[in-house]
Amino acid sequence: MTAGGTYRPSWHGEDTEALASLTTAFMRKEFVPHRERFEEQQHVDRELWRSAGEHGLLCCAVPIEFGGPGGELVHDLAVLEAHTRMADATWGNMVHSGIVSHYILAFGTEEQKHRWLPGMVAGDLVAAIAMTEPGTGSDLQAITTRAKREGTEYVINGAKTFISNGYLADLVIVVASTDPAAGHRGISLIVVETAGCPGFSRGRMLRKLGSHSADTSELFFDDVRVPATNLLGGEEGRGFVQLMEQLPQERLLIGLQAAGMTALALEETIAYTKSRQAFGRSVFDNQNTQFVLAEAATKADAARVFLDWCIGRHLAGQLTAATAAQCKWLLTEVLCEVVDQCLQLFGGYGYMTEYPIARLYADARATKIFGGTNEIMRQVIAKSL
Known part of the structure; x- marks a missing residue:
């Protein structure tokens, strides 16, 4: 915790801390030296996945x-927590491991699990989930991508955008309507294996305000044919329920990512203000600096405790959708507020991309958008009141 003392989340143990240390060492060796190249090409190398x-x-x-x-x-x-603390909110492992693998684990048939999970574990298959469309945003019930059953196949037509891991993805869970007349009850999740798939194409690599080494693309499906056995779980019309069951976990992951970014922003800023001299003393010695950092640290610590409580509830199978929405909303709002205040304390240097605080500032803004916008989070919370 930033305020001092010893704080260990209930879900931390010797095994998770050892794994975090391994992740940190991996990121220092495999990611950080190549960060600028990854940002320029707008995606990490496929070899990074295999090495991971x-x-x-x-x-x-x-x-x-x-x-x-x-x-x-x-x-x-x-x-996830460890690689976020390395000033990286871009590598798509959160989607690959934290989201897609859990969809397959929760809903996949035994055959589907045996077919896809080993390759994902090895990094030979990079996975994505395609929800958002150019005209739908957070409104999943309004999707227009269609999947029509023809014999032993589904024929998919539609377009998706803002898809994390889209450029390298070998495996894409596509949210599609198999029965448009049924509304959200007609939504299904169908897995597309992209290698040598006629009709599947990737659009432009999307240039973003931040997260420059994140692989984010448009995906197009033009009479894409996949085996009917690629229907996740083997039952049509279950897609919306499956999404609603998994979205709380996704929002927890975003909260954890935000917590790591907030902690890093504070660490960098405290160190900088204590070393930076102005008017004969350190910037940290100014009362304004101390007050800003005191408030920021308190908000960060309080939000982190709430996050860890939510994780505990989730592990016990007791996390509600509304509480997950509260977690995502709070942690991302605190992140954006704290990072903005921290950048200000860097002065002009805070605006230079060579400083981690500038990267954190640009990367932070997206957390209030993906996983359901924070406006949607407020609606989910309000419905529970």
Whole structure:
């Protein structure tokens, strides 16, 4: 905790801390030296995924029988937290390991788990989930992508945008309507294996305000044919329910990412203000600096405790959608507020991209948008009151 003392979340243990240390070492060796190149090309190298798989950093919760390390969700959380604290909110492992693998684990048939999870664990298959469309945003019920059953196949037509891992994705869970007349009850999740897939194409690599090394793309489906066995779970019309069941976990992951970014912003700023001299004393010695950092640290610590409480509830199977929305809203709002205040204390240097605080500032803004905008979070919370 920034305010001092010893704080250990209830979900932390010797195994998660060892995994976090391994992740930190991996990021220092495999990611940080190549950061500028990754940002320029707007995606990490495929070799990074395979190396992460070799180090046991992908899909930690996948059981041994499906090629995984046999861990739990807390191990995926430990990896995410550690690489976020390395000033990286861009590598798409959160989507790959924290989201897609858990969709397959929760809803996939035994055949689907055996077919897809080993490759994801190894980093040979990069995974994505395609929800958002150019005209729908957070309104999942309004999707226009269609999947029509023809014999033993589904024929998919539509377009998706803002898809994390889209450029490298070998495996895409596509949110599509299999029965447009049924509304949200006609939504299904269908897995598209992109290699040599006629009709599947990737659009432009999307240039973003921040998260420059994040692989974010448009995806297009023009009469894409996939086997009917690629219907996740094997039952049509279950997609919306599946999404609603998994979105609380996604929002927890975003909260954890935000907490790591907030903590890093404070660490960098405290160190900088104590070393930076102005008017004969350190910037930290100014009362305004101390007051700003005191308030920021208190908000960050309070939000972090709430996050860890939410994680505990989730691990016990007791986290509600509304509480997950509160977590996502609070942690991302605190992040953006704190990062803005911290950048100000850097003065002109805070605006220079060579300083981590500038990268954090640009990366932070998206957290209030993805995973459901914070406006949607407020609506979810309000419905529970």
